[in-house]
Amino acid sequence: MSVETGFWGIAALFLLLFLRLPVALALICVSFGGTAWLLGVTPALGILANTPYDFTASWTMSAVPMFLLMGFVAFHADLTSGLFDAAKAVLRKIPGALAISSVFACSGFAAVCGSSLATAASMGRIAIPEMIRAGYAPSIAAGAIAAGGTIGALIPPSILMIIYGIFAETSITQVFLGGVSVGLLSAVAYSCVVLVLTWTRPDLVPRRPIEDEDLTVRQALLRVWPVLLLILLVFGGLFSGLFTATEAGAVGAAGAIAIAALVRRLSVKVMRDALLETLTTTASLLIIGIGAAMFTRFLGITGLSNFLSSFVADADMGYLQLMLIIVLIYLVLGMVMEPFGALLITLPVFIPVLEAQGLSLVWFGVLVVKLLEIGMITPPVGLNVFVIRNVAEEHVTTLQVFRGVTPFFLSDLAVTAIVVAVPALVLWLPGVLG
Amino acid sequence: RDLRVASGAPPPHPATSHLYNGLVENLEAQDEADLTATFLGPEVVSLGQMKDALQTGLVDVGNLLPLYFPAELPNLALAGELSLSGTDPHAMGAALTEYIVSCEACQQEMNDFGMVFLGSGSSDPYVLITNQPVESMDDVAGLRLRSGGAPFSRWAENFGATPVAIGVGETFEAMSQGTIDGTIASIGDLLSFRLVELAEQVTAVPLGTYFSTSNFTTALGTWQDMSPEEREVLARAANLANANFTQQWGYDFPAAAEEAATEAGITMAEAPEDFVTASEEFGIADRETAAQVSMERFGMEDASERVEEFVGLIDKWTAISEELDHDEAAMAERVWEEVWSDVDFSTYGG
């Protein structure tokens, strides 16, 4: 079976990353070499020739630069610092207040944004500098937002859940509803991590609550209205049907520019910085996306699906054993694959097994999205980590973000265990409202 | 010989579940030639990548969507422009298969594209799926409807609706948020794209079928490597799978979707008579537009004659499908007799 070639490919990927080749190029090299080894040079050249354009020329993908622009304009026009002033004022008595309010800000943003990348990028640009200024270790500040961003795909709307619903022929609405509780549970778990860190590692997370004596809650709330207006615009427009989630980024960016002009903080410099940053971040992410798409195609050619099905084919397998295998498979695939590819490769294998075991496909959808999102923060290919590294370049290295993400990754494992142990937690809301 | 084959579609779609799984099984079941197939999923080759995959030898046999390549495949594009003329799914698949196999220009354009044609299939008659009641012709006016192709857009515009071009995967979201009021689609989309959760009404109006397909497009290099016997074995397996696919896509899956719709409380409505007549008349008048489009856009000089010839084939195969009671196996057999048995597999496809 040529799946061995896949393992060699993954080993080669690690080697190239170790040599500090850009992630995108490492993925492209390995996919090209592996495909050429399996099928010959001509098909490999074909994949190399059409994947870049094919992956990029996508309407759905256009949400990424637009949401990034919204975040960058809001940051450079200083619209967002009010949000944190408000959070500081409200939560000033709680240890780790800034990180916790960042996590919940991510959850709020998640309700308007369907992608975890865009959530991480927008919130990262805003929150990380604030946290570092307040004495947080840069790695933890960045890690909190890289992990917090994953909530973007758990709380609806969620592009991943829509794709899952279509592939698994399952109610998207039900999966959405199931995602709400797991999204919130993740936010609570991340907050617990922050609290624990304030106790155990005050060098990373300042224990002392913020003392911003000169700002009352009332004053802070007065400063926060521009951001609230922006959230209202995007949220209101989305839910009243004025525009789709893909269009919401563009409308949000336009809204951010308009609000910045309204409060007289729009300048040529703000626009220039925001546009250039959007451009750099988008381009460096898209080329990684291209590499990841090529890598997925390569792993597909190796016959990975058949290989995976050999793990779960045992009919007598108990629930916990099956779940353990599935979780492990997603954790391993999530290390090197992007979520869409991993979803496409695994669902045809797992869905029949789950159906045979009589397990809920709604519950499984939420679990799978959670597991795929964990892959966004695990090394070596962790897209959320990369986007954070990009927006907080002057503060952290990629390695530091990976390090900072570790405690949040552990809490993700705990959340996964809860989802596996108590499916009712996921199915409760769909049962009541669906 | 093991062929790498790809449908470009997700597992539940009939193009995978019946068309390509069917091909793999049909090849396994035969013992005239040592020919098997290995399936590659959409994560390896998507519909948009099919052309390059075929031209570079990544796949040997693939499900090519001709509508993506109107400049290169004008005859298949012409068939796409004639969507509104489709009624009987089995008849449409057979008609297009006979049209492409027997027309020299069609064979030439496939050959120039580096591919070999092995038959078509068709969807069920499209319907209006809306999030509001449509009781009369006037109710359609002002609706924003997703359209998957130019003929459906012309239809929408004719009845005062606004056609919207969004990806089929985006329909759910757009409809749930009211960005569109509905879609012109197969009733199967209720299940394939989960519209069953949102739709209020399904209205049957004569809207044509989707049949501009080339189900088992074979890479020319692969074809040239094959012996005439192997080619015939592949064509037979393809022919059976084509009929089976149309049976699923055009009949069985829509029936299941209808059942699910009723269960979900969606109103299943027949359009009033004046609407049906107006729609039929528009479909016939639209043939002229199709010819004109093919002439202007695809540079097809004899477009009118081509349209006439194709319409003749539709009539022929509609009668046959009636006669055979739309039976899948009988249709496959008849297509083989009428179309493929005349083909010389040592020269077909170039």
Place this chain on the structure above:
Amino acid sequence: MRALDRVATRIAQGLALIGSLGVLLMLVHVTADVAARNLFGQPIPATNAIVSRYYMVLIAFLPLGWVERNNAMVKVELTEYLTPGRIGQANDILVSLLAALVYLAIAWVTLGTAIESYEVGSFVDVLGNRVAVWPTYFLPPIGFTLAALVCLVRIPAILTGSK
């Protein structure tokens, strides 16, 4: 070499400028489409096709040289502290060469695709509107070539240790 470096930088800046314009145009176009649809019930035709086939391709590929120039290509700096001195220098040169090679290879094969699209005059048909798409197939080869150039002109700087 110094002159070549300046030229590469200038081109990279120029292309990044065009890319920024693409971001702005995408914003205006999509917002205008949303507004037109909601205010006049009439969307701007072929918005999806233009956004995906023009602006997205523009944004993705033109800035590649600029991104390389700013060292903003994402790497996993696992070995940051492990390879000081000469070994690190040799590694940097190796990586730059390999990167340039990969970029050139992609530029070359995507140029082939671009020429093919140009020759058939590729277009997409959006509800009866014909949108030519062949021009944007030339953007990937342009972006990748420049990225390769930037990687190559950086090598002397690594050698002299000025980086």
